[in-house]
Amino acid sequence: MVTIADLGHGVRAAVTERHGGTSVPPYDSLNLGLGTGDDRETVLANRRLAAEDLGFPADRIVWMNQVHSADVLVAKVPGGVGTCDGVVTTRSDLVLASLAADCLPVLAADGERGVLGAAHSGRSGTGHGIAGNLVATMVDHGARPEHITVFLGPAICGSCYEVPPELQAETARRTPxxxxxxxxxxTGVDMVAAVTAQLRRAGVTDIRADGRCTLESPELFSHRGGAPTGRFASFVWRV
Incomplete structure (x- = not known):
């Protein structure tokens, strides 16, 4: 099962769920994350299944080596773009991916200008403004903030995401x-509220959200719900 959102001008965003793949427990079954401890060939097979289900070839996808940073890179070819937590492209044939299992996927598009972006906004990346950096990089490549549409994928909600007071203060220093x-x-952290505020300050007004909490939704992977676990993917692409 997938959730698909229309971002306009021929751009779509999608979020996969945990079922429909070939991974065995505890990664059952559509685990799309390498580096989780799952069998590599199984994960690659799952990635092909997910791409086929969404109607694009798996070899068009751009994957990030996500490290909870605020760094954004520009993708010019498919495959691994490098170590970052945000990626932007102006190529119409690339599919951008963000992996998560509690962190917040951010999918963005200025369909008129042909600029796409995707980010992985975990607690640290949220605190350091990855979403704002994503928008700034998109603008550097021709996007206009007021024409960017953003889809926020599922993430652990602020009512569930408990952190020590010092981590809450660190995360909220830039974004109360x-x-x-x-x-x-x-004390907790609400990544959806924080990223929404960051996007609005960057000039983005069209912000949509999946709304599901990963910890409360059994169809999604959740690191806090049961590590080790798999990763679902959020994609943005031009049809």
Whole structure:
């Protein structure tokens, strides 16, 4: 199963779920993340299955080596773009991917100008402004903030994401909207609220969200829900 969103001007975003692949427990079954401990060939087979289901070849996908940074790179060819947590392209044939299992996928497009972006916004990346960096890089390559549409994928919600007070303060230093209180009354981080605020400050007004909490949604992988676990992918591409 996948969730597909129309971002306009022939651009689509999609989020995969955990079922429909070939991985065995605890990665069952559509694990798309290498480096999780799952069998490499199985993950590559899953990536082909996911791409086929969405209607594009797997060899068009751009993958990031995600490290919880605020760095953004520009993709000119498919495959591994390098170590970063944001990627931008102006090529119409590339599919950008972001992997997650609680962190927030950010999928962005200025369809009129043909500029696409994808980011992986974890707690650290959120605190250091990866979403704003993504928009800035898109603008450097011809996008206009007011014409960018962003789709936020599933992530652990602010009511579930409990962190120590010092980590909450660190994350909320630049973006106060990151601070939340969990259902247990403890300090937390709300990555969706923080990234939404960052995008608005960058001039983006069309912001849409999947809305699901990965910890509360059994169809999605969640690191906090049961590590080791797999990764779902969020994609953005031109049809």
């Amino acid at each position: 909207e990151a601070a939340s209180t969990t259902r247990r009354g403890t």
